[in-house]
Amino acid sequence: MKQAQFEAAYTPLWNEIDTLLGKRAEGREALPEQYRRLCQCLALASQRGYSPQLVTYLHGLVARCHHALYGVAAERPAVLLQWLRVDLPCRVRAEWKLLLVVLLCLLGPAIAIGVLVWHDAHNAFMFASPQELTHMHQMYAPSSFKTGRGGSEGDLQMFGHYIWNNVSIGFRTFASGIFGGVPALVSVLFNGMKMGVVAAWLSLDPATRSNFWSFVVTHSSFELAGLVLSGLAGLRLGLALVKPGRLSRRRALQEASVQMYPVVAGAALLTVLAAFFEAFWSASAFAPAVKYSVGAVCWALVFLFFGFAGRGKGAHATR
């Protein structure tokens, strides 16, 4: 068969496939059958030595069909819920050793520095500049500590600030973890250090003590959980590079990132939740007793969630 006859015989098929590819996925029921005929056309055209342009054209059409047919993802509308209810807590529990390491990195310096500062206030200047401490002190001093920030506008401003700042820190902590996990741990350590200094410094002065603790008690539950999860995910990624086990390093990195993807998403969601509480609740005008009780409930929720959610539900079901 000459090329001209071949083209005349099959051009309607090729044009039909071309229009089908332009449509949305619903109208493509006929595509698999036509794709097989197209592949046969391509095989014939290249075997019979038809012109390279024709072969390239058919090849391009085949490639587009391949994408359209094999590239569709199965619809999983409940996947986010499944992650949050099952995968996130299960994967965090599965990495309990790393979780302990990250917690130690956060709480170790926080408690040690806190005790040091509590013991002798001058020690605070080893870890923070005097200006910073004065600024912190002023923020929580009764004279300037306003409950409510002048209406919802100020709350919204702080919400935007917390989202941009804190969630980005979480993402950076995770991503930088790829370098052996060290930068992720350093980020957690640094935050723990700062937390220890500020908490101890503000607790020393009875004037700021109550203001500070009632402010942070609620949102710190979600925010610290988010930070710990980001650090955990980053450390896991770094360990895949340092200690890949029986996999190649590349493969280990990919496996670790698949495992940690819900954890990173969970960390981001927790940080957003924390920003929400920090902006709209922590500075509200409720009495400290109310804030402490809500804070206690939030902390209990975090512990219960990561301790018990998703137990016995067939972990690692989704990828």
Add this chain to the structure above:
Amino acid sequence: MNFLLDGRLSLTTPEGVRLQLVPAGPVVRAYAWAIDAIAWGTASSVLIGMLGVLIPSEKMFSGVAAVLYFLAYWSYPVFCEIYAGGRTLGKRAVGLQVLRADGLPVRWRESVLRNLLLVADFLPLFYASGLVSMLCDRHFRRLGDIVAGTQVVYRDKPPKRVEVPNAAPLPLPFPLTAEQQRALADLFARENRLPHGRMLELADIAAPLTGREGEASLERLRGMAAGLVR
């Protein structure tokens, strides 16, 4: 068909068709990045300027702007890659696309991971890690690509079909191999991109086939090329 020793990645589909991908190197990706950065900067400043007009309150404006800035900063490449065929504006302009290692379009997980890891590629200074990783990797993958299992490749333009040479078909004096026939057909498909002098030179080389030289040889060649098709 001969397969040349080049940098292309060959993937075989279940139907036995070989798809070939050309990985994109650091320079062209840096161009795409620069175009993206300019487009992103312009779009976000215009948007923020418009917001400033719409929201008169200073505090409210800075809050809304920070949230929008956050969303735009982290999600712009992800949305582009998922909903625009693996191409941000810069990649579209330069002719690149992001694909998974198996040659299929990226999905949420791959896209999110590779763009989060952009932070790691940036460290310690202006994408130094990403550059080192690209130079060491066979497929020019940066760290984010390695972790997410993706790659950036050149995107072929959808090929057009070319008309056959307009001449009276002539029979071949002796049989040609498929390879030689293909070379002949290819020559006339590319005729409008070659200068006439070059066509004459090539027609001279084909003297054993046509038995003529110069213009006459070219005309006979054209006829034979038409004869291959019709």
